[in-house]
Amino acid sequence: MTAVAVLGASGAVGRVVLDLLRSWDVGPLRAGARRPPDVEGAEQVAVDAHDPAGLARFCADARVVLNCAGPAIDLADAVARASAEAGADYVDAAGDDKLYAAVAAVPGGAGRVAVVSAGMMPGLSGLLPRLLAAHLPDGERLTGYVGGRDRFTLTAAVDYVSVDESFGWPSAAWRDGRVVPGALSPLTDVSVPAFPEPVTAQPYLSTETARLAAGLGLRQVDWYSVFAGERVLAALRAASRPGDGGHRRAGELLHRAAELDLFGQQPYQHLVVTLDGPGGARTAVVRSTGASDLTGTVAALTARAVLAGAVPPGVWHAAEVLDPVATFTELASAPGVLLASVVADAAAVDEYEEDVI
Numbered sequence: 001m002t003a004v005a006v007l008g009a010s011g012a013v014g015r016v017v018l019d020l021l022r023s024w025d026v027g028p029l030r031a032g033a034r035r036p037p038d039v040e041g042a043e044q045v046a047v048d049a050h051d052p053a054g055l056a057r058f059c060a061d062a063r064v065v066l067n068c069a070g071p072a073i074d075l076a077d078a079v080a081r082a083s084a085e086a087g088a089d090y091v092d093a094a095g096d097d098k099l100y101a102a103v104a105a106v107p108g109g110a111g112r113v114a115v116v117s118a119g120m121m122p123g124l125s126g127l128l129p130r131l132l133a134a135h136l137p138d139g140e141r142l143t144g145y146v147g148g149r150d151r152f153t154l155t156a157a158v159d160y161v162s163v164d165e166s167f168g169w170p171s172a173a174w175r176d177g178r179v180v181p182g183a184l185s186p187l188t189d190v191s192v193p194a195f196p197e198p199v200t201a202q203p204y205l206s207t208e209t210a211r212l213a214a215g216l217g218l219r220q221v222d223w224y225s226v227f228a229g230e231r232v233l234a235a236l237r238a239a240s241r242p243g244d245g246g247h248r249r250a251g252e253l254l255h256r257a258a259e260l261d262l263f264g265q266q267p268y269q270h271l272v273v274t275l276d277g278p279g280g281a282r283t284a285v286v287r288s289t290g291a292s293d294l295t296g297t298v299a300a301l302t303a304r305a306v307l308a309g310a311v312p313p314g315v316w317h318a319a320e321v322l323d324p325v326a327t328f329t330e331l332a333s334a335p336g337v338l339l340a341s342v343v344a345d346a347a348a349v350d351e352y353e354e355d356v357i
């Protein structure tokens, strides 16, 4: 029996997933894409997610099907359906509310596990507040910064420009138990602890963060998407009013803008999340080599948790069902993670880095 069948195994996320699952020796692996990847230690299968019969063959006899093919906006619940028909458990590197609802409506899923939003954001971005709440149960104010100077694959770029209100609300914040539209403005040319350069921080309250804020009883959440490159910001402004080419064209422009902003520089993607309250403050800092690396790591850790029986039957978002402490500890030793730490003072991370240098 195949332990994990990875769809999209030749992609930026899929390669990381496959490398990690192989290094953990979780059992036999299957690697699928339209042009199957040439990888050692996995059965290679040519499969098109738009072909139900091919997808059924790909999912057959797998304990877990992990989907990191995309764009997710095009594939929707196709892979989850085939996975349920094959009697396999399911993990998806993409999310959020719309995909969750579609996967929850898949027939034949009863008694099985399905975990969506098993990536960086949504995914790790929701796990960090839960990790901080474990350190600081009386925390009431949350601040998050997520982003960097990073690649967008064309696939990820198309998904990124396609987000709608089922993902979140630009400029909104969480205040006293509710989403307040227009509460925050962009911050330009700001220094954020643990980020190596001045950045632009765009306020964005995701549905994931709002869910967590409600669940943790937080009073206030300010959350920002962080961009270091000017061209990416310009591409995102243009994407907010897509023209003739629609999301596909806007995604292409974002993909290219990210390459230009990266020219001659190392990609990075960081998350800096602070929870504070009467008991003090704690900051979770994750510094990484890129969003694809973090997403692949979270997706692989989720598949391993499902294989181990650590996730009960049902449909879940990864951030609400993974153990935050154990997952964070495992994430810290993944190849794409440069630093994963919880500190009392976020500024201390920069001082520590300077000491190390």
Ligand SMILES: NC(=O)c1ccc[n+]([C@@H]2O[C@H](COP(=O)([O-])OP(=O)(O)OC[C@H]3O[C@@H](n4cnc5c(N)ncnc54)[C@H](OP(=O)(O)O)[C@@H]3O)[C@@H](O)[C@H]2O)c1
Pocket: 007, 008, 009, 010, 011, 012, 013, 014, 032, 033, 034, 035, 036, 047, 048, 049, 050, 068, 069, 070, 071, 072, 093, 094, 095, 117, 118, 119, 120, 121, 122, 123, 153, 154, 155, 156, 159, 160, 291, 292, 295
């Ligand atoms: N949650 C997060 O933070 C986060 C971050 C990054 C990415 N993601 C998501 O992760 C997914 C993968 O992104 P990526 O950057 O890894 O994309 P990518 O590098 O373009 O890889 C896509 C993979 O899917 C395969 N594929 C595409 N269409 C297919 C089809 N119809 N049937 C079978 N395989 C197909 C591709 O191979 P072939 O072309 O040979 O088929 C490739 O292996 C996307 O859904 C993206 O939105 C999530």
